Amino acid sequence: MDKYKVILVDDEEEVIDVIERKIHWDMLGFDVVGSANNGVKALELVEKLQPDVVITDIKMPYMDGLELSRRLNNDYQNIHIIIFTGFDEFEYAKEAVHLEIEEYMLKPINALELSDCLKRVKNSLDKEREEKLNVEKLANYFNASLPVLQTNLFVSLIEGRVSESDYEKFLAAYQIDMKGPLYCCAVFHTSEHHVPDGMNPLLLSMSVEQQIKDRIADTWTCQVFTYLGNTVLIIEIASEDAMSELTDACDRFCRWAYRVMGAVVTAGIGRVCDSLLNINNSYEGAREAVSYRVLYGTQRAINIAEIAPKEQKAAVQYEDANMHELIKSIYLGKRDAIEGAVHDEIEKLHRSAQTMNRYKLTLMEMVGTFYRFCANNFIDFDNFSGGISNPYEKVPEMDEVTLTAWLIDTSMAISEELKNARNNTSRRMVTDAQNMIVGRYMEPDLSLDTVCSELGVSNSYFSSVFKKETGKSFISYLTDYRMDHAANLILETNEKSYKIAEQVGYQDANYFSYVFKKRFGMSPSKYRTEHTGNK
Template sequence: MEKYKVLLVDDEAEVIEVIEQRIQWDDLGFTVVGNATNGVKALELVEKLQPDVVITDIKMPYMDGLELSRRLNRDYQNIHIIIFTGFDEFEYAKEAVHLEVEEYMLKPINATELSDCLKRLKDTLDREREEKLNVTRLENYFNAALPVLQNNFFVSLIEGRVTEENCGKFFAAYQIDMKGPYYGCAIFHTSEHHVPDGMNPLLLAMSVEHEIKERLATEWKSRVFSYLGNTLMLIELSSEDAIVQFTDSCDRFCKWAYRVMGAVVTAGIGRVCDNMANIKTSYDGAREAVSYRVLYGTKRAINIAELAPKEQETTLQPEDTRMHDLFKAIHLGLKEEIEKVVVNEIEKLHSNAQTVSQYNLAIMEMVGAFYRFCANNFLDFNDYLHGIQNPYETIPQMDESTLTAWMQGVSVELGEQLKNARNSTSRRLVTDAQNLVRERYMEPDLSLDTICSVLGVSNSYFSSVFKKETGKAFITYLTDYRMDHAATLILETNEKSYQIAERVGYLDANYFSYVFKKRFGVSPSKYRAQHTNQ
């Protein structure tokens, strides 16, 4: 075992020499690493040699032994100190008990007495070393287990099992540095049904997670972990609006993953929250966003906040959780799925009710859940009752087939209404973009990024909505609009091509001519000549 290091300090070189010669240092488990003739020199050697023990005289020039002890206690609390001194200073030295000196010894030094002192000191040092080793082992074990502990904590967060009161405590304990002020959750779903030939689906998902850590996690301050077969990303945001840029980053990643890896990845982005203890709401929104891939397609990012106004965000009441699958199907608006889920709900209703009273109560709770669902989506459930005056009395009297048909009809109708509302929102978004093009087409820097920034939506969502509504990409629409206006100016004015180019947002006349010819098949000058001669 490594021997403990000793530094000898005395202004008399003969005393140091005698101590070194008379003590069997190796047998006692020590080695002398240096000596000094005053306290100042001793401090220099302490910093350089890092001894375990300092044996020092009191009376020395420049800095005496007591001052040296004070400095050692302040700056090197792990060093043990033995003081030896003359008879006339002994009582004075003993009074300095606050220095926590290991032992005071009287000159001249007795080798046996000093050896006994060193034996006791070695026992103390051995115990301290063992304690340090135990602490080190615990720290190493904790650090090795820390990633697992952090992941378990994040799972507890998204499952809503961590209170706001305890959240900060766990952040500190698990060394998580996420100060916000805003947070969000993204879910990356890798399809198991679209896998490159010869590739294991699990291996593909692991590869996707690795790339998320390498590409997205380095761009955004975040934590990435696996949960229920998906890769989750908890992000820290400087502002609520930053979620738009994050959505675009996720969208670019999904497209890259398909192009390079052949992985069909859909990213669901939840709503922004201002407290990590509430991240479950963002996680629930991300899950819902991923489910919308059946409507909006895969290989892209879907931000739940862009699919419906923020005020439509709702939290299910405890009594509504049983109907979560039905309300989710209504949101998606798929008729066959809605009808299938209704059948399942009715079957559960009949199997769980043991008495007529229980059945009637369950039906009334179901009606109440429909009322709340409609209110949360700015609909009036009474508009969908089709003549039923008092649903709380009438619906419990329906037989199973009538109840099933009624619920299917109402649910499908609600799904269609929500789909129309989404389409109406999409059309308004496209109309706003077209109006912006008409107002600002002459600005050279007008682009997809500019439009999305003004409208407050991600590029991915806007691009998909715009193409769905107009049949063409936004850049194509903008270019066509500029070229059509340029063609009108060519025929109605005598301006030169470079002047017209500037009026429709092109600073480079040559590039303008190239784009114009691509659109109309001829250069601007030929276009003017052809139509002027007609």
């Protein structure tokens, strides 16, 4: 079994060196994966390395151990924390019981005491892991599924099989109390191809569903059930503004599931609707979003309203069942998938068209499907029909080879147009964010949350798009912009460092100096001396 990951945090490097050397980490079941000399750097390492245990001193520059613990408890509640403290700080530290610190240890550190402490922490971690993956518990949960009638109703709703006349009657009969005013659907897909050794894929999926109930359904008012091997959530939404928050919550869960359980989970978020009677449209959007994992990656949440261009408010309707796979492959944009779907359509065409009239009628229906699909996505199909002036007339006259080539070329052209629309939307969003940095870098509270709130997107989606377009995370880009501007002010003015810090959005001059030195390898004062010669 993999060792538990540990990060050491102390502003004295010799303390970290002594701890690393004197503790038999491997024998205890731990691996020191990193160290930091202050709380700010520690948070960066936690985000990157996702440790199980953080061992930290209290007194440190920029951010002390208690503030670090507070941040960890807010954002990474599964991390176990051990605090080192001097005798004169001990009572002060013990007062912070609400931080749920695992252990307090007095300095100087005794190797035997720390080893005993780590054994206790490992027992706690082992119990947590065992509880999550306990086969007997999962089997019992599998047998204790949601009430059958409620599950059947939800399945009927997402399949669009509940009539308007029966809708209210069924909600009352099955005691479904969801008042909205808005609703959306989320689909969680757990991969069967990435399963921890010794774990049954079905039981792993059940474990993921249980954790979804504990971690998401406990925060959001929703109904959870299993359908077609996925976990489906029907969620009450107070307003469309809450969709970004929901997407980020699902995104955090997917990353947590992989790190803690070894489960590769992708969440798809559908569009908002104003009635459970129309939840099937949101469900289709959520399923479509999950299929985009081949483009955007797994272990994350994908919101269909964010990956489609902003102008595409009308969801694609799948009433054209015979071309469902071709339409899906057009969205994904993979040529081999489009070619395969086209060949399947040709095969079905020859298999089902008993007469020439039926053959021509079916091809006309396929042309009509293209027109509807393009109209739903604000595309003029005539621009992508290969120069054919009247497809309804010309396409039924094509031989099989010509028809196959036309279907492939037309599908690829439409797919490229959709891809360009998505890319243009992404670039516009990144440009807006960059302009926001240029105009507001001096504001101390300018942050990822601020920008995403004003752009109306989730943190997870914005972060992935911004890094893809710029090669940097938003925070790194903002920090570099501020530091470059600070460097110019240092060379062009005689302002003190603390004044320049304020002008580029830093209220703490010491932290500004720390970040500046990290970027340029020297303090602001030395930078001025090196580049201007002024003492």
